[in-house]
Amino acid sequence: MLFSLPVVAFGAALRLLLAPPLTPSVPPVPAVVSGHLDHAPAGDSVRLEYAGHYGPKATKAKLGPDGTFSVALENLKGGTPAEFSYAGQRTGLYLSPGDRLQLALDFPRFDETLRYTGRGADANNYLAQSLWKFEYGPAGTPPRPELTPTTTAGDLRRVADAFRHQRQAFLAAYAKAHPLPADFQRNAALDIDLQWAITLLEYPGYRRYVAKQAAALPADYYGFLSQLPLKKFDQYLSADRGLAGNTNVMRFLNGYGSRLVPTGALSTDPAEAGRLYARATADFGPTAARDRAVFQLLSFAVGDNLPGVLAAYPTFRTQNRDSVMARDLRVLLQKQLLISPGRLAPAFTLRDHEGKAVALQDLRGQVVYLDFWGTWCRPCMEEMPASRELRKQFAGREVVFVYVAMGDKAEKWQQVLAAERLTGPGSVHLRDQEQKTGVDYQVFRYPTYFLIGRDGRIVTGNAPRPSNAAAAAAAIETALKQ
Template identity: 40%
Template structure:
């Protein structure tokens, strides 16, 4: 699970490509004060000798808040990390992580107390790092073999985050610009970041492969900003014609020759670009899965025109179809004949089959899977114990900005249906129970028709796994008979749509 304090899109995903952790602009980050001077404490262990055939990451955590630190690596075809090593901190706050048999340079994710940073590791690296958890982003620093690349990543991430907070990034400005203006802003910001990379590499030598990767990442992030322009426009701007795209706006996609960039598929920025491409280019005009007798043919024709007919296209379409199933529980079966005819990758095909099976098991009319969790008082509550009432199930977390944005509307909805046979069941996926309990105590209004539960396993907990939750917020509407009425019902903020859905569920 990736914890991101705020996020401006509709969902927080269980796993996102690492570029979101590498400092790309994320809308809505809270303004931070200027950093205080920080002096890294001395390392309390001898510098580790490189492990034959292995890579080491060791260091010191100043004022630890938890005793475990992790490192994840080995991206699969979607950019999801498949391998994780963990280490316990010593009483003094020291640790040592060893990656045995790393065969090639790779992105990795350092995780500590639900905070994460992107690393770049090469075989034989002997990195040493230090940080203070309360100021993780501002105090993370590296020494040893591989330090230059990782200090660049840390500094670049912080600079980009500060730019976004100050409204200087293309994404932060897109909602106020025309498409042509955004292109100029994005081009300028891209050149600024490339110049910063060149200047850093001149001052502190960087591996040539790393520089090449970072140039590709900057290009991919630039393209993602251009692709997401329309989605950042308000309904008023769209209706007023201010968000009209000029002729040839998307020509940059062909100019990038994405079909030749198979090697970039191991990079998180490129994976995120393909994800953005799918949801901006392959949906229909209303933002939904294409429908109609030749929907699959049209989808593949569009993707092939831009991405070619090789692995890049297979990954992009596979990501898109899985995203539709996992985030919106969309029935993608009408597109599967074309998918089978055009997809070349058996791993992607297997993932899509598994997602479809999971979707069918949780389709409308199927029994809702049962689970039992504790409420804030420690009392055990099972979903099945609520049978006889309509249940509006909400998977959320205190760190999920889209989830929190729905809470005021959710409270109003509870008020509207007070005294009726509707239970609003909230399942928090916070890793730390204290975060959930603090939110309930300070920001959540209790009511008789609300039940607050916590699953400390986060996305791997029993409840979210039973409902195949891959992104939050995730809403479910369950009938009096314990069967699923909707696996993607209207959100609380969509009144009167959600009111009507609840009223229908209450009818005999």
């Protein structure tokens, strides 16, 4: 026993001596993005956002008086999607350790003139040229897929297929002429496929909500999903794909709800949820992507199809394997039940366009038609002319139209109120830049309309839109009689 310690110490020393010399830790070489913005507005900062080791990161630098800037990104793990932004304009980047990327553009023609030189330029010039050619530049041949009230499923499929083929051909030709990182090229090809599929998935919802008609779909309409690597989709649920890539993945999973429920209305038959899961499992397999797709469907339906979500919830709890999503859906349901018909509407106090504090409590005794909207929301703005007409119809009666602008800055909000002549008798215009009211009322899409009775209790959290004038007027009349 007396020799135990020396023997152990000797062995440790021997292993240390025989071990290969330690390689000094060398920090990753930063990627540097610099450049020149012609005719850019002064007073803002260049900002780069990207996926860091522990979550999203951002760095920024002031734009010099001569329009130049330089930003360094430290500790990139490898090829990393990023986003460049300045003064409200933004574009996607792809950066690797050691890149020395120089950017140049004429700010008033941001997307059209965006060009890169230096190490890392090839991938980023593909992003810039593709964006201009296929999204923001003049329409080409074949045209970009666009949904109109007269678009048929067959018409859309033909145009979408041709557009996808054109984008694939552009990527192949560019990659042949310019070396592109393998992971970048795979992601670029996936995004082309996702945007093609998103267009096709969103068609049934467009027909229901915009064209006000059910979509006439061929029996094999969703066959295009077999062209996507759905059973390997879990690898794309990652921050490594950056903001634009993740946006495409989430939009795809959101749109996939039309595959599960083509009518847009969840059944209140609990057995239907089992069939819904079986369909998703056949497409994705028993994967995290399947669970995310079903979660997206149910969470977005909580507001306007609560009975259907409650019927599907037991099956979701059994099938879903993600504890975070299970908790989030449970919380959503609990909050939604608090704003179900007959419950007191959540209290709020906000400032109106004249700076006066207005509380919902102040409006007791009147029927409140509550409109959650934003100046940035095109469908919201399209509803405003019909909303003015609806106000006129109930002028002088015990009805008040309350508009809560969500996320708007004061100056823009005031400008739109004045330019569009949105204020007037029977209306109250409020602003919630922090969007806390939307959380209390579980607002997930815009516009959203609530009808609140004279007693302050919710009549419905899914009131008819002003453009559905007859239904909206009938709902208000019914509330006035209660």
